[in-house]
Amino acid sequence: MAAILSRMENTINEEMHKVSRYHSPPDLVHYFFEFKKEFERFREFSEFPELARKVIVGFGGGFSAGKSSLLNAILGRKILPAEVDPTTTVPAFIIKGSEDAISAFNLFGKKISLSADEFVALTHDYEKEHGTPMGHILKSAHLALPEFRWENLALLDTPGYSNADDNSETESADARTARTQLNTAQFLVWLIRAEAGTIPEKDLKFLSSLRPEIPKLFILSQSDKREEEDIRDIISLIRSTLENRGIAFLDVLPFSARKKKLYPAEAITAVLDQWNTKPREVLFARNFKVLFIHFIRYLDACKLNAERSLNRLNRVLGLADDEDIRQDIEDLQQKTLLEIRQLDGEREILMGLSNTFFRELKKVGDKVGIEMPEPSEMDLLAPDGTNILELLRAYMEKEKIRPKAMEKFLIPLMQAGECGNYAFITRQEGEKFKDFLLKACA
Ligand SMILES: Nc1nc2c(ncn2[C@@H]2O[C@H](COP(=O)(O)OP(=O)(O)OP(=O)(O)O)[C@@H](O)[C@H]2O)c(=O)[nH]1
Ligand SMILES: [Mg+2]
Incomplete structure (x- = not known):
């Protein structure tokens, strides 16, 4: 067990840090603090599973x-x-x-x-x-x-x-x-x-x-x-x-x-x-998943931005006659392509780390007799306001809804910790948005 725990700790303290060298979420310090804190709790749990x-x-x-x-x-x-x-x-x-x-x-x-x-x-x-x-x-x-x-x-x-x-x-x-x-x-x-x-x-x-x-x-x-x-x-x-x-x-x-x-x-x-009526849910798998997804989502957002830049550069290239300008644009395209490749590589490493981490998590769970199912991303959607904000923006773009019309949903979502708004929005915008969310997360 000690070996498994130290491998998990190494993933957080060494491997994830390596991935964060070129692209990292803006809240990196807080992010790793939360990750380590959750891991400390997990370590304590593995010693005292009765308490979980x-x-x-x-x-x-x-x-x-x-x-x-x-x-x-x-x-x-x-x-x-x-x-x-x-x-x-x-x-x-x-x-x-x-x-x-x-x-x-x-x-x-x-x-x-x-x-x-x-x-x-x-x-x-x-x-x-x-x-x-x-x-x-x-x-x-x-x-x-x-x-x-x-x-x-x-x-x-x-x-x-x-x-x-x-x-x-x-x-x-x-x-x-x-x-x-x-x-x-x-x-x-x-x-x-x-x-x-x-x-x-x-x-x-x-x-x-x-x-x-x-x-x-x-x-x-x-x-x-x-x-x-x-x-x-x-x-x-x-x-x-x-x-x-x-x-x-x-x-x-x-x-x-x-x-x-x-x-x-x-x-x-x-x-x-x-x-005393019912036992508590064990939330480690869920909490760790949220942490991994947070980073992966950030890389996805970076990639989306880079792809948008690439499209724009293509458009501009079509309009440029001057050879020097074309050369500059092509240089920029090269750079953006490289960044996209790098982001793909980082995402792959991160997914690999996450898979290994959850395998180890499950091993500890099996040893102490507590099931550690890895939740699906859909299960995690509701509590994460930032994801929903991104999805809502994409939805508005797709449905050609003007920001003004959605202001009353957008503003509370932009405030950190307003997870309850998920329910609010799906109630208001109804089935259409829920369908979109399901497809977006499939
Ligand atoms: N008269 C009276 N004294 C009490 C009662 N409960 C506790 N005491 C006394 O208050 C003192 C502190 O009691 P503890 O139970 O140790 O208090 P605590 O909150 O655990 O204290 P810490 O652990 O130091 O924070 C002891 O000297 C107890 O004897 C009570 O109901 N009546
Ligand atoms: Mg006391």
């Missing part, structure tokens, strides 16, 4: 908000170190397993097994006791529990994103870790300490930097620390603040690890039950 189909529920909040204590209450046992001043330093995923097992993923991309004591020592404030921040050589920890009741969920404990006493403006490493981890989650449980009396400004700022489409459940933690009648007021204050700030939320529920009768975890576990 899980819906991830991130638990976030400030330092000592009570995340680990809430998780322990939900799990019904003290598996995560909390109490007596511990600090979570490494994100920990908790899933169902056939037997108790703890493992971790280190920064060198290796999976290691840990005993319960080692887990506590390595992931929770090892620094204070031993003087070395061992937690920081681990990327994530994984706990499998046989009694875990949500087959499709992975609960993710994260380090607190900020220290309540820390007023500095610069973002800490913990905040970055928490953001990266929480942004990969499909659902979020966010804890606010009741003592704070409302949702702190810092939390609001942090939450607005998370993907807005992640459904969020808010918990007023350590509710025993305030009078019972205050709790209701604090909750309504939090609700109205969230509404005013435009942060969508599912609910705000009180919880206490000390007074479980008064503020039980059941309302929270009922929400987890709802999120």
Whole structure:
């Protein structure tokens, strides 16, 4: 497996870079960044395939908000170190397993097994006791529990994103870790300490930097620390603040690890039950395909341009009498032809790399028992706004539709990330455009 992974990595880091030497998409830096990030996720998946189909529920909040204590209450046992001043330093995923097992993923991309004591020592404030921040050589920890009741969920404990006493403006490493981890989650449980009396400004700022489409459940933690009648007021204050700030939320529920009768975890576990309904799709094949297609489409667009230039040059050549001018035009034609040949060569190499890459991807999938079907290009059409924009332009040219008439479709499509417009256009322009799209992609 290690050999396959390193071949795949080599494709991205070496071979694709070679292809990009003469023609590369304008967003090349971002493009390779995305490619590498997706590959990192894939590497982690290959070490922890159990996690691939899980819906991830991130638990976030400030330092000592009570995340680990809430998780322990939900799990019904003290598996995560909390109490007596511990600090979570490494994100920990908790899933169902056939037997108790703890493992971790280190920064060198290796999976290691840990005993319960080692887990506590390595992931929770090892620094204070031993003087070395061992937690920081681990990327994530994984706990499998046989009694875990949500087959499709992975609960993710994260380090607190900020220290309540820390007023500095610069973002800490913990905040970055928490953001990266929480942004990969499909659902979020966010804890606010009741003592704070409302949702702190810092939390609001942090939450607005998370993907807005992640459904969020808010918990007023350590509710025993305030009078019972205050709790209701604090909750309504939090609700109205969230509404005013435009942060969508599912609910705000009180919880206490000390007074479980008064503020039980059941309302929270009922929400987890709802999120548990179906496993998550594995999207690696799809995401990698989108990345390859992006580059190939760019080469195709370059070729189309070059061919257009060639046609124009032919036309001009037919009109030119002067021998010197003809010579110049023929030189330009030669140059353009060479470029077209080069583009063809690059496309062929890229297609070859893509084929090999998907074969390797499938091999890894087979080894860990998760199917990795390579999607067809048609499957990928809807989410890629830029392709549709190109196709729409071609359609307008073919149907002799003036840009003015299509402006209302074109403008939103030109804005990055407006994938939903695909559905909008096909609804508006109807079957004709859909037919055209199908033919264009055949
Ligand atoms: N009174 C009271 N104290 C609590 C409650 N929950 C947690 N605590 C205390 O609050 C402190 C922090 O709890 P943790 O569960 O470790 O909080 P955390 O959010 O995981 O903290 P970090 O991992 O450091 O970000 C501990 O000292 C707990 O004993 C609660 O419901 N009531
Ligand atoms: Mg913790």
